[in-house]
Each structure stands twice: as structure tokens, then as C-alpha cells.
Amino acid sequence: MKPTRKQAGIGLTILILAAVIWFITAKWDKFAGLFRLLITGATVAYLLTPLCSILERKVSRVWAIAGIVLTLAALLIVIALIFLPRMANEVIELVERFPALMASVRDAVNNIQENMEQMGIPDGVQNSLNEYLLTFQKKAMRYITGFLDRSIVGVSSLPSLFMGFVIGLYFLKDREYFAGKLTHLIPIHSRRTVMMVASQINHILHCFIRGEASTAAVVGILATIAYLIIGLPYAFFLGFLAALFEVIPYFGPWIGAAPAVVLAFLAGSDKCLWTIFAVVLIQQLENNLISPRIMSSVVNLHPVAVILALWVGGQFFGIAGMFFAVPVVLILRVILKYIYLGIVAPQ
DSSP states (O other): OOOOHHHHHHHHHHHHHHHHHHHHHHTHHHHHHHHHHHHHHHHHHHHHHHHHHHHTTTSOHHHHHHHHHHHHHHHHHHIIIIIHHHHHHHHHHHHHHHHHHHHHHHHHHHHHHHHHHHTTOOHHHHHHHHHHHHHHHHHHHHHHHHHHHHHHHHHHTHHHHHHHHHHHHHHHHTHHHHHHHHHHTSOHHHHHHHHHHHHHHHHHHHHHHHHHHHHHHHHHHHHHHHHHHHTOTTHHHHHHHHHHHTTSTTTHHHHHHHHHHHHHHHHOHHHHHHHHHHHHHHHHHIIIIIHHHHSOTTSOOOHHHHHHHHHHHHHHHHHHHHHHHHHHHHHHHHHHHHHHSOOOOOO
């Protein structure tokens, strides 16, 4: 029995798809760069779309995009000329002084342990603390050197980032065109449901990203100002850490404040007390004034869900997993709601 034209077409399509998949797999190192460019461009367009939409109420889209580009260029110039050199110097100095700082920490711990021995606490506690400090020093040095290595790699990949940014601007300018093309890839019978899910995910992510970015920026600025007033070394880098870890719920703010407290402890009891006071004050402002005003009520998860998400993200993907754990859970919550609760759009 001879195959029909339809069967022959299906077979030919399968062969072509198999050949394309094999070619992409064989040349994955080259295609990975292309995918990174597209992902970078899509991310840039997604993040800039809300601001561009606001500006388009007053000016045309081209002028709105031009204003965004000029503003970002001005910010990058200010950061590159004022903040980046000082932060880089602080990081390099911190790396050079890190062994001496850890030695000071060990001396302080030994003094505490001597008092513990006088109180009758067994020697095993002292050995455990020494092992923990050695492990912490190795891990901290590994993280810091890894951060420096990634920074160097990031500088070498600036041309690719610039190309991704340019692609993102084209996505931003013609976003309706690209959205229409993506929409037509969805089967008609499930298009309305998928669009409803995508709309909810888009709303939640915008609320989350806008809220977390604003909160982290405010906390980082307040922390940097407080550390400068107290007179802590590496104030800009410590403020950057406070802003960076602010994105991680519950544990992040205290992780970001821990290096400042340790350095203040080594600098003297007065600075340590003032640093602890500043950290607690900033966290109280963040919990009671900043987050409630910035974060939308749509981004709400039970603390147990957040803690489990952070644990899973940290176990499988490290620090990066903790940063992305909450938005991933928010996305999964929307998808599972439509799948398991049957809340779908009428066909």
C-alpha cells in the first residue's frame, strides 16, 4: 500500500525536525550564544515595557525608547565613574585583608572560648567552632574569588550584552508584532486559556520585580549611608550586599547585614552597637513602611511555602536558586491553579 501524500508530508516533517534537532545538538556551543542573545533581548524588552508604556502617553514610542536609552546611559556613566571604581577597590582590599580579618575573628572566638572553658563548657565545643571557622573562611574565599572571576568574565562578554540590549530595543519597539507571532504559535483551542495564564503571570512578575527592585534599592542606599556615617570600611560594598540579599525573603536581609556586623565587631564595640542598631532600624523600616507601600498584595505566599522554596532553591541551585525561588513558585502557583482547579476560560 502506497503512503498517501499526507503521510509522506508528516514523515518528511519528522525527518526535517530530527535533522534540525541533531544539528542544534551537535553545534550547541554556537547556538547557546544565539539563545543567550535572544533571552537577553527578551528580558530587556520585558523589563522596559512598563516604563515605555508610561512614556508613550506623552510622546511617540521612538522618543520614549530614546529617552530610556539616554537615561540608562547616563546612569551607567555615573556608576562607572563614581561608584564602580570605589567598590572595586573595596572588594580587592577586602580580598587582600580577608585572612587577617579571619585571624581577628578567630582571636575573638578564642577569647570567648576561654571564658566558656572557665564556665565548664567541654573542649569539643571549641574544636567544633574552630572547624566551623576554617570551613567558613574557605567557603567565603571561594565565593569572593568566584565573584571576581565572574566579574572579569562579565566584562569580556560586554559586546554580547550590548548586542542583546540592541535586540531588546527592537523587541520593545515592535512588541505587538512579536507578541502576535508568538500568539499564533499557540493552538487555537487552547489559546484563550494560555493567554489568561500568561496575563496573570505577567501581572505577578511585574509586581514582584518592581517591588523587589525598589525595596532593594532603598535598603541598599539607606545601608550605605548608615555605614558611611558609622565609619565602617567597605561601606559601598556592604551596602551593595545589603541590597543584593534583600531580594531573598526572611533570611536575605540578615545574610546581607552579617558582614557589616562582623567588620563592626572587629572595629570596636561602639561601631558594632551602632551597626546593629542601624541594621535593625533599616529592617523595621523595610518591614513596616517600605515593603507594604511598594509590594503589591497579589504577591503573597505563606511563610512555610517561602521557606520551603528557598530551601529547595538553595539545595539544588545554590545562592542563585534562592534568588529565583519565589518568582518560580509564583509562576507555578498560577499554572497549577489552571491545571488542577479547572479554572479555565470558556472555549
